[in-house]
Amino acid sequence: RKEVEQDPGPFNVPEGATVAFNCTYSNSASQSFFWYRQDCRKEPKLLMSVYSSGNEDGRFTAQLNRASQYISLLIRDSKLSDSATYLCVVIDNAGNMLTFGGGTRLMVKP
Amino acid sequence: EPEVTQTPSHQVTQMGQEVILRCVPISNHLYFYWYRQILGQKVEFLVSFYNNEISEKSEIFDDQFSVERPDGSNFTLKIRSTKLEDSAMYFCASSPEVAGGETQYFGPGTRLLVL
Numbered sequence: 771r772k773e774v775e776q777d778p779g780p781f782n783v784p785e786g787a788t789v790a791f792n793c794t795y796s797n798s799a800s801q802s803f804f805w806y807r808q809d810c811r812k813e814p815k816l817l818m819s820v821y822s823s824g825n826e827d828g829r830f831t832a833q834l835n836r837a838s839q840y841i842s843l844l845i846r847d848s849k850l851s852d853s854a855t856y857l858c859v860v861i862d863n864a865g866n867m868l869t870f871g872g873g874t875r876l877m878v879k880p
Numbered sequence: 881e882p883e884v885t886q887t888p889s890h891q892v893t894q895m896g897q898e899v900i901l902r903c904v905p906i907s908n909h910l911y912f913y914w915y916r917q918i919l920g921q922k923v924e925f926l927v928s929f930y931n932n933e934i935s936e937k938s939e940i941f942d943d944q945f946s947v948e949r950p951d952g953s954n955f956t957l958k959i960r961s962t963k964l965e966d967s968a969m970y971f972c973a974s975s976p977e978v979a980g981g982e983t984q985y986f987g988p989g990t991r992l993l994v995l
Contacts, residue, residue, distance in 0.1 A: 813971055813986040867925040
């Protein structure tokens with residue numbers, strides 16, 4: 771069974787802190803990787819794609835380690851508005867279905 | 881910015897009844913999907929649809945489920961005889977291109993409650 775695993779948290783951090791989330795995936799044939807953000811009772815929204823070389827978008831940095839089947843997300847200078855559940859998402863090369871992790875909940879406090 | 885829309889936002893139904901959930905994907909997108917999320921659980925893939933046929937479906941998508949694109953804009957999910965365990969948030973998504981990196985845009989969801 772193809773799984774994507776995440777620590778559910780919650781991660782409680784003060785504003786301005788740096789926080790990192792990890793994710794592991796079981797299917798070595800997985801092809802594409804993403805971080806989505808989901809606010810309470812809302813739809814998932816794409817935060818960023820994850821590339822083998824690592825990529826950065828403002829305060830957010832994503833890393834992929836194919837050998838260890840591991841994905842990470844680093845958030846610097848946390849804002850109150852970063853409070854949400856962060857979903858690790860994988861597409862395998864057999865199709866176009868997204869496989870979601872259970873999400874990691876982040877709460878940024880003043 | 882174009883977006884996926886879904887109706888209704890909430891639906892309450894009795895067990896055994898049929899429900900139809902409606903979605904309007906982004907207009908130039910070619911791939912359409914349904915996902916569901918039971919309260920407190922992961923988002924789960926149900927089905928993908930391309931060129932007027934199902935391209936992939938999960939084990940959740942059994943004979944009680946069907947999808948249809950009745951016209952050029954709507955994409956529907958029908959549950960023929962609802963069960964209590966069908967209670968969930970149902971998300972429609974669409975994408976402009978084939979898998980392997982193209983992102984999917986999600987609608988706001990329909991919250992289905994089966995009593």
